[in-house]
Amino acid sequence: MGFWKNLFSGNDSSVSDQRSKFRSVSNSIHNSVPNCDGEILFSSDRDLDLYELEELCDSVGWSRRPIRKVRIAIEHSFVVVTMWHKKGSFKRLIGFARATSDHAFNATVWDVVVHPEFQGRGLGKELMREVIYLLRKEDISNISLFADGHVVTFYQQLGFSPDPEGIKGMFWYPPS
């Protein structure tokens, strides 16, 4: 089973072109990452080891979620991007992001995570650029997310605006 197997699933007509474009993005990232022995690769293959994903989420202190529900969430995400550190024949999951969508107008990005050992090298931005690239390629015009206060600046640097035109992100809480 190839690593890039499902990279552009559902768009068979130009898989090879897009695959090579995607690879070249990865190469440029690899070149720009200091102190990184090996390669940084991206994939949109969602056939990943969910225990490895859990380990990644543990590394940034996220609460554990049932693997069964994580599997459903990934299946029903419109875009999934994983980031890998590859060294020789060994590869390790070091980043993840996904987006839900109506496949037409809106997409919302969830679960953006980069392993602490690989933070501070611009990899989170490259991960998000891959998400944006894939969503724009599918003609999604409205990309949104909900950002914790301490990462608002990070997303602003990528072109996201907080509360544009007074629009407020809101969450529902069950009546207590």
Added chain:
Amino acid sequence: MGFWKNLFSGNDSSVSDQRSKFRSVSNSIHNSVPNCDGEILFSSDRDLDLYELEELCDSVGWSRRPIRKVRIAIEHSFVVVTMWHKKGSFKRLIGFARATSDHAFNATVWDVVVHPEFQGRGLGKELMREVIYLLRKEDISNISLFADGHVVTFYQQLGFSPDPEGIKGMFWYPPS
């Protein structure tokens, strides 16, 4: 084709129970709406006339969107709720809302609209309560939306909080 045909599609084991529960919600709304000759009904059947939906969106001044893309968006929404004014054998679409989701954790509500002739009677709240009810029934714990400034109070009355714990809603704009 019955009006309530797809009301609880995908959950065949207890359709009749849930259908009657849903109907009784509609009845209670009908009773509480002043100056409304006829009945107010809700449905989660997404097999609706998209030109009638366009007319509804026109009535509140929304920009027109390609019908082809609206169809895709509705197909790929997790929950769709329509609100109807029924009088004799005539029924008219007077409200709409939908939510995208990963079917596990998160849902985001989009395109909430009530026809101006039926605003100010509590029907928008009932429409949103139907959306929340359906999402909670599917065990979605995280319900979010992006609210224009002038409807933030409306959503607060339904239990939505703006920027909870400093979380910011953000939108991406293409570089100009």
